[in-house]
Amino acid sequence: MLLNDTIGSAASALRAHKMRSALTMLGVIIGVGSVVLMVSVGKSFQRYILDQIASFSSNLVEVYPTGFEKFGGSTDSLTEDDFRAVEKLTTVQTVAPVIFITEKTTYGSEELSPWVFGTTKNFFANYGLKLQAGRLLDDRDNSAASSVAVISSQTAEDLFGNRDPLGQRIQVGKKFYTVVGVLQSIGSPVLQDMDTPVYVPYSTARAVTGQKYLSYMTLRAVGDYELTVADITSLLRQRHSIHNPENDKDKDDFVARSAEQATEIVGQVTLGLTAFMGLIAGISLLVGGIGIMNIMLVSVTERTKEIGLRKAVGARRSDILRQFLFEAVFLTSLGGVIGILLGTALGLFLSAVAAKLLGSFTFVLSVKALFAAMMMAMGTGLVFGLYPAKKAASLSPMEAIRWD
Amino acid sequence: MLKKVVPLIETVDLQKSYFSGDLETPVLHGIDFVIQEGEFVSIMGPSGSGKSTLMHILGFLDTPTSGSYLFRGEKTRVLEDDALARIRATRVSFVFQAFNLLPRTTVLENVILPLLYHPTIPASEREERAMKAIAEVGLTERTTYLTNQLSGGQQQRVAIARALVTEPDIIFADEPTGNLDSASGLQVMNVLQELHDHQGSTIVLVTHEKATAEYAARIIQLLDGRISSDSRDFKRKDAKTNTDLK
Structure with missing residues (x-):
């Protein structure tokens, strides 16, 4: 079976089950959307805080006793x-x-x-x-x-x-x-x-x-x-x-440090926060992936007859496997793209609100996060689509046809 | 001296058992028969007689437990999964009782489906071949309809077009009129008879009804996994003139 035909079969199967396809994508849309949103909002806030500090701290140097920031250090120096x-x-x-x-x-x-x-x-x-x-x-x-x-x-x-x-x-x-x-x-x-x-x-x-x-x-x-x-x-x-x-x-017994060096510490703290929010969003993507597997397993059962028919007219195991895998990856990729668009749009909206409240606020889109979220979405399709696809491919054509 | 004709299908002591755990359930107890190219044969028997199992083996959906099945004189028992799939794609076709069309998909897409898995027919010929098959079952005007917009009889004719499109060596029709009213059933039998009479197609019709079986030229009767009779000695019904199909 040609690649084109795999894509065609998958596309027509997805079209024939619009509601199910949409529901499958929803989990990925939410997962990818929240990864993009969380990381972008985190990055934007980090940028905002650093800008604020930089606005008064350029070439500012502070000198203090080590006891100021370290327990047991000297305070009288x-x-x-x-x-x-x-x-x-x-x-x-x-x-x-x-x-x-x-x-x-x-x-x-x-x-x-x-x-x-x-x-x-x-x-x-x-x-x-x-x-x-x-x-x-x-x-x-x-x-x-x-x-x-x-x-x-x-x-x-x-x-x-x-x-x-x-x-x-x-x-x-x-x-x-x-x-x-x-x-x-x-x-x-x-x-x-x-x-x-x-x-x-x-x-x-x-x-x-x-x-x-x-x-x-x-x-x-x-x-x-x-x-x-x-x-x-x-x-x-x-x-x-x-x-x-x-x-x-x-x-x-003293520390001499520029305020710009201090901003690096702030940067590290907010980076940790961003990573944490990204992780939580990543968990929602995982949940989305499990949702995909769930729906695809139901779909394999529901489409037993169709799979049996395809086998009866000459589809090989590998043809069925490829079609189901392709359906999963296509859905998660499309969900990923929609999620990125929604996450970015929501991020822009929140930034606009923040700009109103805080005076100035720049939206920072994390390209790395976009890329990672997209890869994760496709990976989710591949990983969570594989088991249902294998199950579909191994169905016996007779049982599949008899099934009601 | 007459050249010996290799039969399309020949079975020798074909046996099939199903196993669940240690329990063996024999379904076919040694089937011997020959089907020549161009025949229209009914395999008839009550439910549980093994006729569906026999059809699955003949149609390369299943393999026998023992005995041999020769297709065009070639032994077929040892085939791999992919090789069986290739034979199903090129040599045999099925028409099922429940039509088994793809839902919410057009007539044309359904008829093209087997060609997607055909190893030699190029993609450029698909539509032309599908249109020809659709014309043969008289549904040219319904090409772009979705299958769920058709009547049962029309759906079964789409299924027959799908079976024809690969120009197979043999078509297996498993209770093709089982889900249809008598008028639609008659139409379907008419299409099958015309395929046989005019195109020379080899058709195996599986049914439990004598009235349906008699549209074929030969009836092989199964009982408890054995052939109980094999007869050409009856008057073949003609779907064009007959109206007693139940």
Whole structure:
């Protein structure tokens, strides 16, 4: 039997059983569609988050004690002298020291627990934080260790509601601060935490906490951040008397890292999430495959007479096997194509909705996922079609004809 | 001296048993007969007489347990699955009681079906051959109809066209009028008789009814797996003039 005839026989059998063909495809359509949708949505979100981070973090470098991210690491390693030395590096633009005050912020009966940064005016420049009302912290605040605070938009709303926060006195721990400035919202739903901190002068925080060491420092690199990170690393190793020519990070008592490196970690996390969603969608494809086998087995029973007839007029085992296998692969391939189209369409729709909600959102179509889903769909047809096809091929023509 | 004619079909002590576990159920107990090319033979017997089993063996759908079956003088017992399929594709055809047409498919597609599996007839000749076979059963005007739009008699004539299309050596008709009313049955018998009388087709008609069997020229009667009579000594009915088919 010619290949053309196999295709023709399969096509006419599928046409004669439209409902059954459609139902068979449905499982694959849903499976492939969800693989494509899940992976694309995952990728799109990853892209979105990375874009958000990149928007404020290009050539931003952070230096912190190892205890900041590793249990058992040093927390008291960055001194004010370190800060001044870093400030003098030619590869460093603007650097800001930070000391956290870990106490509650209150106004009247309102009580909140935002991060309270003791820092300098450079901090706002480094993170691109903009003022909505009042003023930022300045050098005089620091030299005088004044009791003033700049608050973020969300905290301003939570503490004061519709009232004007400027000139009001808030309390952090036991000390009162006059609100001199309110920041604009970052406007990013993923980075909402950045709309909550309270900022007070570095010198004030130092006096209040009695901390001799910095919580961390943040700086803008001049040009390539890698050079800056290298400069800081060798400077601080020298200052901390750490002999580390092999560049073993575990020997250091500090970490200097660009925010772009941090985005790689975010990338890995979201990649894992994407893979997980893809896996779940893949399971639905497997279920779809089992559905195909189920329907095809029923179809073999239902078409016993037809198979018997084909054998009676001269079809060989291999002819029947090929026809049934072809039917299965054709159905799953067609289901795969429809699934890809539907998954992509739904992904585009969701992206449009996300773009409305989030401001900007780019739909990322994963070509790899498309390809993999299509291969999986065809493989599903081949694997789950094989058993029913073999069963059909091995039917005896007599029994098949007698069957009612 | 007369040249010896090789018979189309010759069986020698043909036996068939079915086995289920250790239990042997013999169905045919040694069948010997000869069918020459161009004959119209009825194989007649009550149900359980083994006539269907015999037809399946003669039609290469089944193989005998012992004895030999010679087709054009050649022994056929040792054939493989694919070889049997090839003989079914080229040498023999069937007409079944239940028509066995493909559902929701056109008359033309049904008649072309055996040609899809034919090893030598080229694809380009299929439609022409199918149209010719359809014309022979008088259904040219119904070529594009779906089979479920036809009456029972018309469906059986489509099945006969499908049997003719490969120009087989022999056509087996298994109770071809069993599902039809007498008028349609008569039409079908008429088509078979004309094929025999005008085209010289060899036809084996399997039936349990004497009235139907008598449209053939020879009746082989089976009882309990043995031939109980083999006779040409009766008046053949003519489907064109006879109306007593039940």
